Amino acid sequence: MQKKIARRSVLGSLGLMAGAGFARAADNPALAPGWQYHRLIPEAIAPEAMRLYHAGGCMYGVFGSVVAALAKEVGEPFRSFPLHMMQYGAGGAGGWGSLCGTLNGAAALIGLFEPDKKRREKIIGELFCWYEMSELPVFQPTGADEVPRSVAGSVLCHVSVGHWCKAAECDAFSKELKERCSRLTADVAAKTVELLNRNLDPSCTFAGITPAVRECISCHGEKELADTRGTMQCGSCHKLPEKHPIEVK
Amino acid sequence: MQKKIARRSVLGSLGLMAGAGFARAADNPALAPGWQYHRLIPEAIAPEAMRLYHAGGCMYGVFGSVVAALAKEVGEPFRSFPLHMMQYGAGGAGGWGSLCGTLNGAAALIGLFEPDKKRREKIIGELFCWYEMSELPVFQPTGADEVPRSVAGSVLCHVSVGHWCKAAECDAFSKELKERCSRLTADVAAKTVELLNRNLDPSCTFAGITPAVRECISCHGEKELADTRGTMQCGSCHKLPEKHPIEVK
Numbered sequence: 001m002q003k004k005i006a007r008r009s010v011l012g013s014l015g016l017m018a019g020a021g022f023a024r025a026a027d028n029p030a031l032a033p034g035w036q037y038h039r040l041i042p043e044a045i046a047p048e049a050m051r052l053y054h055a056g057g058c059m060y061g062v063f064g065s066v067v068a069a070l071a072k073e074v075g076e077p078f079r080s081f082p083l084h085m086m087q088y089g090a091g092g093a094g095g096w097g098s099l100c101g102t103l104n105g106a107a108a109l110i111g112l113f114e115p116d117k118k119r120r121e122k123i124i125g126e127l128f129c130w131y132e133m134s135e136l137p138v139f140q141p142t143g144a145d146e147v148p149r150s151v152a153g154s155v156l157c158h159v160s161v162g163h164w165c166k167a168a169e170c171d172a173f174s175k176e177l178k179e180r181c182s183r184l185t186a187d188v189a190a191k192t193v194e195l196l197n198r199n200l201d202p203s204c205t206f207a208g209i210t211p212a213v214r215e216c217i218s219c220h221g222e223k224e225l226a227d228t229r230g231t232m233q234c235g236s237c238h239k240l241p242e243k244h245p246i247e248v249k
Numbered sequence: 250m251q252k253k254i255a256r257r258s259v260l261g262s263l264g265l266m267a268g269a270g271f272a273r274a275a276d277n278p279a280l281a282p283g284w285q286y287h288r289l290i291p292e293a294i295a296p297e298a299m300r301l302y303h304a305g306g307c308m309y310g311v312f313g314s315v316v317a318a319l320a321k322e323v324g325e326p327f328r329s330f331p332l333h334m335m336q337y338g339a340g341g342a343g344g345w346g347s348l349c350g351t352l353n354g355a356a357a358l359i360g361l362f363e364p365d366k367k368r369r370e371k372i373i374g375e376l377f378c379w380y381e382m383s384e385l386p387v388f389q390p391t392g393a394d395e396v397p398r399s400v401a402g403s404v405l406c407h408v409s410v411g412h413w414c415k416a417a418e419c420d421a422f423s424k425e426l427k428e429r430c431s432r433l434t435a436d437v438a439a440k441t442v443e444l445l446n447r448n449l450d451p452s453c454t455f456a457g458i459t460p461a462v463r464e465c466i467s468c469h470g471e472k473e474l475a476d477t478r479g480t481m482q483c484g485s486c487h488k489l490p491e492k493h494p495i496e497v498k
Binding site for chain 1: 276277284304313336343344345352353359364370373475478
């Protein structure tokens with residue numbers, strides 16, 4: 001009932017009428033016309049993403065490299081996207097250390113190009129799992145020194161940065177970390193393009209969550225305890241007693 | 250040096266030339282023309298955000314309610330924004346439980362309208378702190394039952410949902426949780442509009458991080474230990490020994 005009332009009241013207060021173009025269109029979040037993905041070359045996007053990292057941060061680098069390449073190839077509507085907004089994701093959203101900005105930018109791209117919720121979540125899942133479990137960064141600019149790699153173990157900037165700083169013995173405000181994050185931006189952009197290219201084939205499938213999380217969810221998920229939401233690495237924050245889950249049951 | 254090489258190689262591989270419109274424009278992430286915020290009424294946006302939550306999720310609800318209202322008021326460029334993309338943020342990005350989608354949508358709006366990094370981060374900081382520390386949801390649709398409130402204690406969907414479910418004694422996949430998240434979408438949209446309205450006055454200031462986090466950062470931040478990044482509530486994951494930091498020092 002409250003849904004109906006809320007709807008009526010907003011129609012009044014915003015002066016919206018049935019059939020009023022865009023505002024009404026917002027009720028139907030289907031793919032807007034023209035926003036189709038076109039195949040890109042991951043190896044070409046990676047250095048562009050790294051370059052844009054230095055212009056506007058990690059989320060900006062990932063999202064901007066792909067949209068700028070599509071703007072170059074197909075023009076509108078990509079040319080009109082207000083890219084500048086994507087700077088907000090830097091440092092885990094406004095520097096808060098939450099979702100890694102590279103992943104936020106990548107997930108935004110997946111949201112832009114894949115309207116089906118289930119499929120979108122599968123693609124995001126494959127990307128996020130890869131990020132959590134891979135030794136990164138791997139992108140190597142020609143002629144530059146190698147940088148240490150680490151396994152993030154989490155999609156959170158705070159944790160991912162922490163693990164790398166420990167592995168590299170660098171501080172969290174160092175130029176070395178910045179170099180690592182710029183290369184990670186290249187890696188995530190290339191991986192996202194690889195997944196978006198794969199998604200051009202409708203018969204293609206994507207992996208879901210990690211085996212460790214699947215194990216936790218088998219009890220805590222929707223079908224049994226239903227006491228938690230999310231598929232981030234549980235062990236990143238929760239330290240379980242040795243005998244869990246036997247003791248708990 | 251590697252930056253120069255990376256730049257040259259991408260210019261070649263993407264076929265970009267100096268002066269090539271949008272792709273070059275991406276190097277300068279200044280506010281794109283026309284994307285100026287216009288004052289909105291928080292109380293009018295709230296029910297619209299709740300309604301759009303049911304169409305496309307939490308991030309979609311917050312972001313969509315504001316952009317649809319501006320599209321109605323000023324037309325382009327707001328009418329052409331590919332709103333559908335914002336569905337990706339639901340459930341903490343693709344259901345992963347990371348950054349709460351309402352906050353991701355709000356931070357995206359702040360990114361869209363505030364090009365100055367320092368000021369943008371202050372506004373995001375004030376919003377995120379409010380979210381972490383307030384008893385929510387407060388939005389009350391006319392004629393609907395009240396729902397329990399809780400303090401999220403975190404900007405992460407997984408933690409925020411967990412705290413509410415405990416307080417409300419509801420499971421994490423219940424219709425009660427969905428109702429709570431829809432009202433939270435209304436709350437965050439209204440708060441974001443309040444902050445964006447305030448930001449129209451350039452002399453206005455915004456609060457930063459919470460006192461508890463400020464205390465942690467005073468040692469772990471840039472000036473001293475420099476061993477962590479981020480300003481999420483530390484106590485949400487870290488349980489400190491009673492004598493910390495005295496023992497550690």
